[in-house]
Amino acid sequence: MTLATFFGCLLTAYGPGLSIFFVHVAKKSQLVLLTISAAFFWLVGILIASIIWYIAPTAPIYVTIFLAVFFQELFRWLFFLLLSRAEQGLKLVSESANPRYDRIDYSFVCGLGFGLMSGMILYVTQLVESAGPGILPCKSCPSVDVFFISALTTSLFILLHVFWNMVAFQGFFRGSYWPAAYAFVTHLCASYGTLLIPSSVSYGCVYSMLISLAILVVTGIMALRPVFAAIKSIHRD
Numbered sequence: 001m002t003l004a005t006f007f008g009c010l011l012t013a014y015g016p017g018l019s020i021f022f023v024h025v026a027k028k029s030q031l032v033l034l035t036i037s038a039a040f041f042w043l044v045g046i047l048i049a050s051i052i053w054y055i056a057p058t059a060p061i062y063v064t065i066f067l068a069v070f071f072q073e074l075f076r077w078l079f080f081l082l083l084s085r086a087e088q089g090l091k092l093v094s095e096s097a098n099p100r101y102d103r104i105d106y107s108f109v110c111g112l113g114f115g116l117m118s119g120m121i122l123y124v125t126q127l128v129e130s131a132g133p134g135i136l137p138c139k140s141c142p143s144v145d146v147f148f149i150s151a152l153t154t155s156l157f158i159l160l161h162v163f164w165n166m167v168a169f170q171g172f173f174r175g176s177y178w179p180a181a182y183a184f185v186t187h188l189c190a191s192y193g194t195l196l197i198p199s200s201v202s203y204g205c206v207y208s209m210l211i212s213l214a215i216l217v218v219t220g221i222m223a224l225r226p227v228f229a230a231i232k233s234i235h236r237d
Contacts, residue, residue, distance in 0.1 A: 003131065005145065009127055009151040013150075013158075014120075014154070014155070014158075015155070016158065017159070018116075024109075025109050031106075034106060034110055034113065035109045035110070037082075038079055038114050039113040039114065040117075041078065041114075042075060042113070043121070046068060049068040065188070065195075066188065069184065073168075073184045079110060083169075084172075087103075107169035108166055112161070114161040114162075114164075130145075138205050139200065140197055141204070149205045152209060160190060163222070164187060166224075167179045167183050168183045182219075189211065190215050196211075
């Protein structure tokens with residue numbers, strides 16, 4: 001059962017994100033480069049948050065989560081600045097004749113880079129522990145293995161990072177910071193929602209999932225509207 005749990009959690013956590021990577025991103029070298037670069041930026045952001053936590057380990061968990069989200073979103077913006085400077089060079093190797101579609105694609109793969117690195121850093125330790133003997137019940141949902149709950153949460157956050165990045169970048173390209181503010185606030189809500197999982201609140205893990213799913217649906221609709229508009233414009237042309 002331990003191997004079954006390990007591979008089940010592995011595929012649940014990383015299956016959707018890796019499927020997107022191999023089906024879409026891996027075909028184009030520039031998209032792979034953007035994904036890896038974005039993953040590095042996320043890593044630097046969380047490293048700075050970790051250093052602050054190391055200096056002040058007694059800080060409340062709410063403060064720690066706020067700082068972690070703040071630096072992730074800060075480095076999302078910094079990566080956009082880097083991308084905007086490199087955009088002209090990326091156009092030279094782009095296979096698309098529509099720059100509007102290129103920007104959507106870049107924001108998509110950069111968000112995937114953020115999400116995959118986030119999932120790897122935050123869940124891989126628990127994934128390794130899931131291969132050990134026995135199970136660890138979730139405190140708020142004792143009938144469910146905590147490793148499986150964490151795998152579901154990881155998968156949701158990978159997809160959330162994709163949509164958050166698309167929404168934020170769409171705003172940045174237009175010179176508006178309201179979409180980025182939305183990404184920051186909903187990122188905070190989803191992150192604070194995970195505190196329900198180890199809490200003593202009955203069915204806290206269910207509430208946490210519902211919060212993340214609701215944010216995923218709303219953010220996904222916001223992120224995909226320009227995609228459908230770009231597809232319509234391509235067909236019209």
